Amino acid sequence: MTENEGKVKLLGCWASPFSRRVEMALKLKGIPYEYLEEALPNKSPLLLELNPIHKKVPVLVHNDKILPESHLILEYIDQTWSNNPILPQDPYEKSMARFWAKFIDEQILTVGFRSLVKAEKGREVAIEEAREKFAFLEKEVTGKDFFGGKTIGFVDMVAGSIIPFCLARLWEGMRIDVIPEDEFPELNRWIKTLKDIESVRECIPHREKQIEHMMKVSERYKLA
Amino acid sequence: MNQEEQVQVLGLWGSPFSKRVEMVLKLKGIPYEYIEEDVYVQKSPMLLKLNPIHKKVPVLVHQGKSIAESLVIVEYIEDTWKTSYPLLPHDPYERSMARFWAKYVDDKVMLTLWKACWGPESEREKMVEEAYDGLKYLEEELGDKQFFGGETIGFVDIAADFIAYWFGIAQEASGVMIMTAERFPKLQRWSQNFVRNNIIKEVLPPKEKLMALFKAQFGNNASNEA
Numbered sequence: 256m257t258e259n260e261g262k263v264k265l266l267g268c269w270a271s272p273f274s275r276r277v278e279m280a281l282k283l284k285g286i287p288y289e290y291l292e293e294a295l296p297n298k299s300p301l302l303l304e305l306n307p308i309h310k311k312v313p314v315l316v317h318n319d320k321i322l323p324e325s326h327l328i329l330e331y332i333d334q335t336w337s338n339n340p341i342l343p344q345d346p347y348e349k350s351m352a353r354f355w356a357k358f359i360d361e362q363i364l365t366v367g368f369r370s371l372v373k374a375e376k377g378r379e380v381a382i383e384e385a386r387e388k389f390a391f392l393e394k395e396v397t398g399k400d401f402f403g404g405k406t407i408g409f410v411d412m413v414a415g416s417i418i419p420f421c422l423a424r425l426w427e428g429m430r431i432d433v434i435p436e437d438e439f440p441e442l443n444r445w446i447k448t449l450k451d452i453e454s455v456r457e458c459i460p461h462r463e464k465q466i467e468h469m470m471k472v473s474e475r476y477k478l479a
Numbered sequence: 480m481n482q483e484e485q486v487q488v489l490g491l492w493g494s495p496f497s498k499r500v501e502m503v504l505k506l507k508g509i510p511y512e513y514i515e516e517d518v519y520v521q522k523s524p525m526l527l528k529l530n531p532i533h534k535k536v537p538v539l540v541h542q543g544k545s546i547a548e549s550l551v552i553v554e555y556i557e558d559t560w561k562t563s564y565p566l567l568p569h570d571p572y573e574r575s576m577a578r579f580w581a582k583y584v585d586d587k588v589m590l591t592l593w594k595a596c597w598g599p600e601s602e603r604e605k606m607v608e609e610a611y612d613g614l615k616y617l618e619e620e621l622g623d624k625q626f627f628g629g630e631t632i633g634f635v636d637i638a639a640d641f642i643a644y645w646f647g648i649a650q651e652a653s654g655v656m657i658m659t660a661e662r663f664p665k666l667q668r669w670s671q672n673f674v675r676n677n678i679i680k681e682v683l684p685p686k687e688k689l690m691a692l693f694k695a696q697f698g699n700n701a702s703n704e705a
Contacts, residue, residue: 308583308616320572324582327575334571346558347544353551358532391532 272416282454425469581638588613596653652693
């Protein structure tokens, strides 16, 4: 048995984009894994044991090594299983991938979810501010099949798990269109192309269930 | 790739984020040109061009390309100049754990420490509690090692530079004592080892200047309550 083999377990949640993106990477690389569903918001004793600091999914367990945080897990998977690489080799390209992944999980998540739900200055303003951030992504994916270039990569998995199948479901529930096709043709094209990729398609949560889930999450967030 | 080509750093004299980049360049013996950006007064056209998304320092420029976000820059430097003074372990899991702790410092600990000193009064008690919790995990992680990186300064030590130096000064300026030697003896010992390192101490901003900056920008808690 080589180092790379051995049990891989993933503690995740069907509705979590952070969890789904790890599954995309595992599927892309053909890595068999045991999936354990966490019935959030209740946190199981296993979750609290594996990730006592953050108490969040996803958590990867590989050969008894425990790793939380989706970006870290994706990089670990890429370094441990070298087939179908998801990060570029070139240091600059790699740093840009990390930069965009951070931008998406911080800025895009803020404007695509938090600011939109709280809408302190009104919904129209929130949508405009969101579009300003999405414009950066539109530019970044222009002229490329994927953020990763010709094949899907780290940024596609980060953006792909969160934008079309999580944030967009919230927007559907709120009956708004944050990234309309006429203003964001490249992003919309990228979304359509993503859905054709098997390892992505298998990780798309059920649409209606996700809309319902995102509406519940947004209600909780508004009251928080 | 000619790695001898000029490296430029756009930075801010007092910023722990900016200093992370300088510390790493100096540890690895990489010469660079430093350009001071007084971001509070005016953001230069150069900064706005090199980092249009965040408009923040630090920014690294190398071979005509610019990179923003301090820890992303540090990883770039590590990937490009692999052999001199490696900051990250070789093993993928150990590497991931180093990144985990660096992220923990960056995302969770730094903000709670800052808010514990200068946050709104109503949140102060909660922030102090969170600061204690955050530091407690770091104290455990450090253990009896000289540095988070082991015997030499590594990625996590660099990420935690604020804790080693700036925070002590912030505590003095605000009058809020959180990271005491009694509560966190290991972190205290580590801070001293870190700031005494010959290379690190060349890079750190002068204490008096920082103290004056903190007091001026944020006032003193006692006077705020008056």
